Amino acid sequence: MTTPFETLGRGLRIAAVAAAGLGAMTGAALAQDYPDAGETLDWTIAFGPGGGNDIMARTMVDIITKYDLYPGNIRLENRAGGSGAVGWGYLAAQKGNGYAISTTSGSLITTPLQADTGWKPSDFTPIALMATDDLAIMVRGDSEWKTIEDYIEAAKTTPPTIAGTGTVNVDFIVPKLFSEAAGFDIEYISFNSMADMQTAQLSRAVDSLVANPGEVVGLVESGDMRALVYSGTKVPPELGEGVPTMAEVGHDIGVSMPRGVILAPDAPEAAKTYWIETMKKIAETPEWAEYIQGNLLTQNIIYGDEFEAFLTKTQAGFEKVLREQGVIN
Structure with missing residues (x-):
């Protein structure tokens, strides 16, 4: 004979199994439902218009739109300030939001090293490293x-003034x-956008x-600016003839800027997977x-957890450089 307690226990076990099954079905449904065409993708550009971060983000959105890689609307917002901190x-x-996304630059790594931002690179959901770039020192034509x-x-x-995007970052x-390395001092001046830097220079x-x-290729072609030296291993011909690398003049520094894509912290796994696959399509x-x-x-393309490991390793390297330079304690 079955007691009331045994009946109750059996009922609770059945309810638990049913709930687990419903939870699995709900999770599967959520995975299938991402992205929701009714949700606007909120794309943050952490710097002003005209800079490398802005150009990359808008290029990606143009590709996404052309190839119908996202079913809903995309809102691009330049939220500049504090070397990307804003x-x-x-x-x-936007923790947990699968519809909040951003492009990265070196400032994602360096800004939290010098200020209490409340976040660090590893807090964000890593999607992809898409490219790296190097820098040239430019003067007026x-x-x-x-x-x-x-x-x-x-x-x-006389130490020259030199402008860059952000305060303590790759620039x-x-x-x-x-x-x-070359034995001189500089006076570094921070700007929030390339447009402002160019205006100040000219x-x-x-x-x-x-x-x-x-x-700056257009300004080099017009004669308004001249490149003096390049930090990479091979000088792009667009910078003009006779421009040396830093290594060629005896001062190789081995620093490049990572350009990638991240989602908000703790974004749903379905969102992470979707955007990794989307970045693979963009890259092709x-x-x-x-x-x-x-x-x-x-x-230079790596995805997901590999990108997270890259950010962690790069931050450790940048921190070492900045401490050695006495910029951070």
Whole structure:
């Protein structure tokens, strides 16, 4: 004879099994439902218009739109300030949201090293590293400094002003390491956008700037700017003839800027999977190949957990450099 307690226990076990089954079905349904065409994708650009981060994000969205890789609307927002702290701080606050996304730069790594941002790179959901780029030191086309040797010689007497995007990031690390190696000082001036930097350079408010070649090719072609030296291993011909690498003038620094894609912290696994697969599709398009070539980047693609490991390793390397330079304690 079955007691009331045994009947109750059997009922509870059946209910638990049913609930587990319902939970699994719900999870499967959620995975199938992502992305919801009714949800607007909120894409944060952590810097102002015209810079490398902005160009990459808008290129990706153009490709996504052309090939129908996302079924809903996409809202691009430039949330500039604090060397990326404002934009990525906004993304960090969207914890668990699979519809909050951003493109990255070196500032994702360096900004939390120098300020209490409340987030670090590993907090975000890693999607993909898509490329890396290197930087050139630029002067005006009519500058008295015709070569990097001219620049260094003058700098040993009067430290030049040099503009970069953000405060303590790759734009700061590259000229700082180079100047230390070459035996001169610099006065680094931070800007939130490439457009502001270019205006300052052309109006003679700063002596020089550091930029990705793709951001200044037009100004090189027009003669408004001249490249003096390049941090990468091979100088893009678009920078002009006779431009040396830092290694060629005896001061190799070995630093590149990572450009990738992240989601908000703790984004659903379905969202992570979807965007990894989407980035794979983007990387195979002719438009992406054109972007890489046109912006003089190095295609360097890794996904998911490998990208997270890359960010962690790169942050450790950047932290070592900044501590050695006395920039952070």
